[in-house]
Amino acid sequence: MSGDPKAAALRALHQGRAADDPLVLPGPWDVAGARVFEAAGFPALATPSAGVAASLGYEDGATPAAEMFAAVTRIARAVSVPVTADLEGGYGLPAAELVERVREAGAVGVNLEDTGPDRALRDPEAHAEWLAEVRAAAGPDLFVNARVDVYIRGVPEPAEAAVTRSLLYAAAGADCVYPIAAPPADLPVLRAALGDLPLNVLAVPGGPSFAELGRLGATRITFGDGLLLRSLDDLASLAARLRDGGTPGA
Structure with missing residues (x-):
């Protein structure tokens, strides 16, 4: 049993969901955005590494570990809801x-x-062993x-490879799997193969609705840096008007 109430709350949010009601986790890249999402009623937040990187002036994947952890710390301390953090490949940390x-x-x-860093x-077996170590430590x-x-x-037959890796990682202790950029057409195949294992799906502009993604197999929906990019588009429009x-309200 979990001893941390926020950890228990985050875990519970992934369980017993109706097919058309996946867990939607917006991705704040700073404290101001995190507070907006919390005020809107979202029960948990998921920081995006690419969004945090952009907000700090780094290319995706180039944020120093210390700066990423500092950004996550600021966000987690600023809100009362559970926060899950995208920590890329773990920064080579034991x-x-x-x-x-x-x-x-x-x-x-x-x-x-x-x-990996390259x-x-x-290697999926080696990665699963590391995930098992994370599970044991946590x-x-x-x-x-x-x-x-x-x-x-660019892996050939990615759906098959995604299932193989997902099941291996789940056996190592992963609570959820996230075959990023899986097309909607593959979601029923993934869901059928993964059984009750929670499945994270990336939402993209112009894609299916959240409810439809849920019916296709998604348990949880995240956005990567998509919300940041949308915000930057809005900011660019405001800048052009100014x-x-x-006026800002024009």
């Missing part, structure tokens, strides 16, 4: 140290990808979302 730093940051969930897929007070990168790495002599 499992126990990674878990301790997550705890210090105040997050109760992590997103850990199977792409931007190539890690106990139940950390919700582990294992990102599966086969779709973004430049041309308009």
Whole structure:
């Protein structure tokens, strides 16, 4: 049993959901955004590594670990809802140290990808062993979302590879799997193969509704840096109006 109420709350949010009611987790990249999402009524938040990187002036994947943990800490301390943090591939940290730093940051969930520092897929068995070490170090007070990168790495027959890796990571202790960029057409196949294992799906502009993604198999929906990009588009429009002599409300 989890001893952390936020960890228990985050875990419970993934269970017993209706097919057309997936868990929607917006991704704040700073404190101001986190507070807006909390005020809107979202029960948990999921920081996006790419969004945090952009907000700090780094390319995706280039944020120093200390700065990423500092950003997560600021967000987690600013809200009362559970926060799960995208920590990329774990920054080369040993499992126990990674878990301790997550705890210090105040997050109760992590997103850990199977792409290595060389931007190539890690060996799945080796990655599963590391996830098992994370699970052992964390106990139940950390919700582990294992990102599966086969779709973004050009793997042949990615649905089959996603299932193989997902089941391996689940057996190692992952609570949820995230085959990022899986197309909607593959979701029923993934859901059928994964059984009751929670499935994280990336929402994209112009894609199916949240309810439809849920009916296709999604348990949980996140956005990567999509919400940041939408916000930047809105900011660019505002900047253009100001430049041309308009007012912010025009």
